[in-house]
């Protein structure tokens with residue numbers, strides 16, 4: 001058995017170098033033991049001496065660069081096995097039924113969801129440091145997403161001092177260098193985080209190093225910010241989860257009020273701070289949301305994030321949910337095709353929307369698309385006629401109607417997409433003005 005020691009859980013360079021040598025030496029996947037130095041220490045067996053090259057499809061590099069951040073220990077060997085089989089001429093990437101490929105794809109999906117959770121869910125505690133401020137963020141990742149995403153956050157906030165602390169480790173940005181150090185096992189609240197920082201700060205920063213290899217593809221996942229799109233500053237608030245809302249979310253997990261629970265994977269309840277000034281409501285979870293269990297994480301959610309940011313709205317401060325909490329679809333082969341929910345389904349799920357609105361009590365309720373508008377206003381709504389202006393509600397709050405991002409994604413041509421996206425951003429700027437965000 002050949003022992004390969006990687007320097008960290010995300011040692012992309014080390015894994016690539018070893019994989020290249022092992023594939024060329026035709027080493028069987030079962031003859032390799034992959035371990036991480038931090039976890040076990042010890043010496044690695046020397047890599048075989050090789051010269052030639054072999055081609056790995058770009059799609060596999062891209063997939064592997066994300067999946068390597070998964071927490072499953074078998075990922076290194078699984079990825080090596082995929083590369084070796086492709087190197088041997090197998091058309092693995094064209095076979096959707098291949099169990100190894102399916103597992104790697106599931107890992108990558110889970111990593112992307114976790115990275116999205118980190119980028120949209122991080123909140124910071126400001127602590128005084130050398131006469132200035134350092135923003136201290138706490139996050140418990142499901143996977144090893146800190147290194148790649150710390151780079152994105154550092155680029156997002158080039159002028160700030162940031163530290164992101166997790167149980168796996170910590171990342172520290174001072175405006176010029178990004179260092180990685182030890183983490184904190186568990187932070188119950190802001191006070192615990194601050195106390196740990198005050199006692200460990202010097203030790204953590206002294207021992208921090210920049211020596212963390214992450215996958216290039218994931219580090220380049222977010223395009224550089226255009227100069228006309230200033231970064232929204234770090235959200236500084238302590239988010240105390242609303243216990244009543246958490247309980248409602250758990251109860252909705254076993255809801256049978258309409259038939260939509262049957263084929264769906266899980267209930268996708270809303271998320272966001274309990275004191276959010278606005279609630280954004282979509283139609284229903286999509287394919288990815290159904291798999292991951294969080295609202296607005298798929299392509300439509302990513303477009304919404306971009307449009308909100310462009311309009312000066314910080315999604316992390318908003319409550320985001322759907323009119324219907326289960327994914328309605330028809331299966332066509334291996335694909336699941338979205339189906340618009342019927343009025344009785346929207347009405348049945350209105351129970352949960354009312355629960356969410358009662359707890360959040362948003363000043364503004366933003367309905368995205370016709371299903372959400374029907375759920376909020378209790379009547380059929382023609383989006384083109386009612387979008388873009390405040391609509392008074394019987395309870396004294398205000399509703400606002402705009403399009404659902406998936407409508408823009410479905411438009412056939414680029415020009416129409418650009419036009420409708422600009423109109424969505426314009427609507428969201430009105431939303432920003434109505435809630436006084438920005």
Ligand code: SF4
Nearest residue numbers: 255257258325326349
């Ligand atoms: S869609 Fe809503 S009402 Fe229907 S089962 Fe799911 S949670 Fe219940």
